[in-house]
Amino acid sequence: MKEKMSIMDRIAESNKSVITGIDEKDIEYWVTAYIMGKAYKVPAGLTIMQAMEFAGYRFVRSAGCRAGFCGACATVYRKAGDYKLQTAMACQTRVEDGMFLVQIPFAPGDKAVYDINKEEYNVGTLFKHYPELARCVSCNTCTKACPQDLEVMDYIQDAIKGDFKAVAKESFDCIQCGLCAIRCPAELVQYHIAQLARRMYGRYECQEPEHLKIRLKEIENGNYKEGWDKFLNASIKKLEKLYAERDRESD
Amino acid sequence: MAEIKFIRGYPEYMHELINIVNKTRMKRKDYDPPAMSKEEREEVLKLHPDYAPGGKRKISIGQNKGDRGPNEVVDLLEAYPLIEEGEIDLSKVDYDVDILIIGGGLAGTSAAIWANNQGLPPEKILLTNKLRHGDANSMMAEGGTQAADRPNDSPLIHFLDAMGGGHFANKPDVLKGLVEDAPLIMHWLSELGAMIDREENGEFTEKWGGGTCRRRMHACRDYTGLEELRVIRDEFRDRKISCLEYYPVIELLTDGEGRAAGAVLWNFETGDYKIVKAKATILATGGFGRLHIRGFPTTNHYGATCDGVVLAYRVGAKLRDVDTVQYHPTGAAFPPQIIGLLLTEKLRSMGAQPINKDGEAFVFPLEPRDVEASSFIRECYIREKGILTPTGMRGVWLDTPLIELKNGEGTIENAFPGMNRMFKRFDIDMAKDPVLVFPTLHYQNGGVETDPEGKTNIGGLFVAGEISGGVHGKNRLMGNSTLDCMVFGRRSGIYAAEYAKTVKRRGKLSLEHMKKYVNMLKKAGIKPERRAPILLPEYRGKAVLARMIDIF
Numbered sequence A: 001m002k003e004k005m006s007i008m009d010r011i012a013e014s015n016k017s018v019i020t021g022i023d024e025k026d027i028e029y030w031v032t033a034y035i036m037g038k039a040y041k042v043p044a045g046l047t048i049m050q051a052m053e054f055a056g057y058r059f060v061r062s063a064g065c066r067a068g069f070c071g072a073c074a075t076v077y078r079k080a081g082d083y084k085l086q087t088a089m090a091c092q093t094r095v096e097d098g099m100f101l102v103q104i105p106f107a108p109g110d111k112a113v114y115d116i117n118k119e120e121y122n123v124g125t126l127f128k129h130y131p132e133l134a135r136c137v138s139c140n141t142c143t144k145a146c147p148q149d150l151e152v153m154d155y156i157q158d159a160i161k162g163d164f165k166a167v168a169k170e171s172f173d174c175i176q177c178g179l180c181a182i183r184c185p186a187e188l189v190q191y192h193i194a195q196l197a198r199r200m201y202g203r204y205e206c207q208e209p210e211h212l213k214i215r216l217k218e219i220e221n222g223n224y225k226e227g228w229d230k231f232l233n234a235s236i237k238k239l240e241k242l243y244a245e246r247d248r249e250s251d
Numbered sequence B: 001m002a003e004i005k006f007i008r009g010y011p012e013y014m015h016e017l018i019n020i021v022n023k024t025r026m027k028r029k030d031y032d033p034p035a036m037s038k039e040e041r042e043e044v045l046k047l048h049p050d051y052a053p054g055g056k057r058k059i060s061i062g063q064n065k066g067d068r069g070p071n072e073v074v075d076l077l078e079a080y081p082l083i084e085e086g087e088i089d090l091s092k093v094d095y096d097v098d099i100l101i102i103g104g105g106l107a108g109t110s111a112a113i114w115a116n117n118q119g120l121p122p123e124k125i126l127l128t129n130k131l132r133h134g135d136a137n138s139m140m141a142e143g144g145t146q147a148a149d150r151p152n153d154s155p156l157i158h159f160l161d162a163m164g165g166g167h168f169a170n171k172p173d174v175l176k177g178l179v180e181d182a183p184l185i186m187h188w189l190s191e192l193g194a195m196i197d198r199e200e201n202g203e204f205t206e207k208w209g210g211g212t213c214r215r216r217m218h219a220c221r222d223y224t225g226l227e228e229l230r231v232i233r234d235e236f237r238d239r240k241i242s243c244l245e246y247y248p249v250i251e252l253l254t255d256g257e258g259r260a261a262g263a264v265l266w267n268f269e270t271g272d273y274k275i276v277k278a279k280a281t282i283l284a285t286g287g288f289g290r291l292h293i294r295g296f297p298t299t300n301h302y303g304a305t306c307d308g309v310v311l312a313y314r315v316g317a318k319l320r321d322v323d324t325v326q327y328h329p330t331g332a333a334f335p336p337q338i339i340g341l342l343l344t345e346k347l348r349s350m351g352a353q354p355i356n357k358d359g360e361a362f363v364f365p366l367e368p369r370d371v372e373a374s375s376f377i378r379e380c381y382i383r384e385k386g387i388l389t390p391t392g393m394r395g396v397w398l399d400t401p402l403i404e405l406k407n408g409e410g411t412i413e414n415a416f417p418g419m420n421r422m423f424k425r426f427d428i429d430m431a432k433d434p435v436l437v438f439p440t441l442h443y444q445n446g447g448v449e450t451d452p453e454g455k456t457n458i459g460g461l462f463v464a465g466e467i468s469g470g471v472h473g474k475n476r477l478m479g480n481s482t483l484d485c486m487v488f489g490r491r492s493g494i495y496a497a498e499y500a501k502t503v504k505r506r507g508k509l510s511l512e513h514m515k516k517y518v519n520m521l522k523k524a525g526i527k528p529e530r531r532a533p534i535l536l537p538e539y540r541g542k543a544v545l546a547r548m549i550d551i552f
């Protein structure tokens, strides 16, 4: 039978489980997950997100990139017999037997409004917009909650010290999922604070590159006009020739 | 899955196959197979999903009648609307704005800011999102953004690279806009405070991308799109521009004279609709990866379902190059939880080699994407040298430990934090073990035809970003689409604002175009079996769907 199928059909066949869903008869191992308290038998080896879909849930909220970049799928869970309240991204975490799951569809967090061009590059700006910074009690709960494994408490402490560079570096991989803020006893919205700090750092610490300045001037002065006249009036054949003759800069 | 024995994230049998790769690594360290000749490329391309027989058909109605497109796209063009004419009350307008922007990825969000810069008040601009603002393909861009700003480079060279990459089918005037505005966009990003990778001397770090003859790839570690979009979105929020979330557009509105005049929004949670009246409309809904063309997995976000193209086509907008689909050679093929997700091209530009079951390097690592992808298909399905996964997928190894060998220990953790983290979550250490890859559906090359200002053939209707067609021709180069979004997001925002200022008299809102389209569908003998836009893909379990009843 397989021999008769085209390569494209064979590829489609092999991908079926991720696209149109896994067939029950192909499932070897099952686990039981509790979605908002209700028990569902789901195939082992799926992500939490896929497992919920298998169980019949259709996401509108709590699913975005499905790849660990957007922070939409923040999840809180406990496992039977374990006191710990754990956090995860549903699209990036394997479902496990005995997980009690709930999605956090939305994390309320007030973002300060500012004009980045008019802010002063010092710690005062952070405190002006987010005075609650001072309330941090260094409990490390945020760090424990972070699914990106960032040192959240550390970057908040760096923010308090006004060390923009350290905040920028430490918080760079933040996907703004909100899990730290949901858990913080001092009610900080860490990811908004970090966003402001990173923008300040990018805006004020990193000067405009010289090469870029020169190129912008060249374009403004119309330096490429002749070239454009030539290129835009060229036949495809001519362009193909120019393309073939390009020199490649050395590695 | 405690029942299967895993070693460092791989089932035992796969782990044994990895030993074969380990054995040949030192020998391969300084050797890449040579690039293919033109003839060899043409031969292997016959296996590419775009050229392999089947999979496409002619569009039977509308502006592009007779053009070919992937079945999955034509299915949606030949589908009935979600609403019926009498069902919607157009007399009560919920939002009366100057510009409606549909889709808040890099393109839509940039458009909003630049329309505001043009003097439109923030409450007269409305950005609506199907999901959250930022749940978008833009968030996921890993590799980088092209801009010709180094002394040995120029917009003209950038133009040639993109032309060649696009098989010379690009619209030259639109492409000129892309490359000429690129340095301006880097300037804009820096001014907003985006953290673009820098050298010690303060210049941008610029890396290679496939198909270019200069190093001009700007990155923010491997979170380029995340950094670009979160900064631009932060600025958008600082301007207090109106924004709706979980409000997809389900149909455009016209003014009775064929011009775009707003849209019907649908509240994803409560199910009621809202009417937007707008002087200009910008469609920035992104791509179509979630259509799973030809049964391929995808790198795209949950909402990449071709909605914008469908909506635009119904009001009479012209499409182009929708027949070409970009498959990225290196999608994850294992573990099953991440099948289809992107492993950036930068892995290969930093030294990772594709390797077959016997531990052999079988292809030059940096062929153009279509050639590279086809060679993986050949290795797996013709030469039978692929690796079979427990879920029945085949793939080839991408030898990532070579990156560490060539660039020094710790390179992977520094340069690819996102990807490294993803594999670590599934117990795989890509610095020590190779990862398994197979081509994945990545990018919509064509779309709604645009001009250098983002205008379409329909009055008042603009497009920007992945939805548009023309700038990349038949194949986009890495780093040119995030750029596209910001360049044409900006331009469409500016020109839509200027256009809106000229609109004085406005006709009555109408769904006339929809009525006409439905008539065309009927005349063509198309049965009302399919409806579009589909808004989201369907991934619910089959057993549950089979027993679902609609009673509440």
Ligand SMILES: Cc1cc2nc3c(=O)[nH]c(=O)nc-3n(C[C@H](O)[C@H](O)[C@H](O)COP(=O)(O)OP(=O)(O)OC[C@H]3O[C@@H](n4cnc5c(N)ncnc54)[C@H](O)[C@@H]3O)c2cc1C
Pocket (backbone or CB within 6 Å): B102, B103, B104, B105, B106, B107, B108, B128, B129, B130, B131, B132, B134, B135, B136, B137, B138, B139, B140, B141, B142, B143, B144, B145, B146, B224, B225, B247, B248, B249, B250, B284, B285, B286, B287, B299, B300, B301, B303, B304, B305, B307, B308, B342, B442, B443, B464, B465, B466, B467, B478, B479, B480, B481, B482, B483, B485, B533
């Ligand atoms: C994994 C990945 C990696 C990539 N890497 C790179 C790279 O390194 N360099 C590069 O240049 N490009 C890259 N690309 C391509 C690039 O990121 C995208 O093409 C580009 O960001 C698309 O931006 P956009 O604004 O057009 O669309 P998107 O960012 O997808 O935004 C569109 C938005 O519109 C919304 N929407 C859709 N339908 C509707 C509707 N009916 N109503 C309302 N809203 C709707 C969507 O939900 C989404 O939020 C990558 C893409 C992916 C998926």
Ligand code: SF4
Pocket (backbone or CB within 6 Å): A145, A146, A147, A148, A149, A150, A152, A173, A174, A175, A176, A177, A178, A179, A180, A181, A190, A191
């Ligand atoms: S820092 Fe907070 S918002 Fe950012 S990824 Fe970690 S938990 Fe999520």
Ligand code: SF4
Pocket (backbone or CB within 6 Å): A135, A136, A137, A138, A139, A140, A141, A142, A143, A152, A153, A156, A183, A184, A185, A186, A187, A188, A190
């Ligand atoms: S959770 Fe809140 S209080 Fe505790 S360390 Fe983090 S920021 Fe400080």
Ligand code: FES
Pocket (backbone or CB within 6 Å): A062, A063, A064, A065, A066, A067, A068, A069, A070, A071, A072, A073, A089, A090, A091, A092
């Ligand atoms: S859906 Fe985007 S991080 Fe999980």
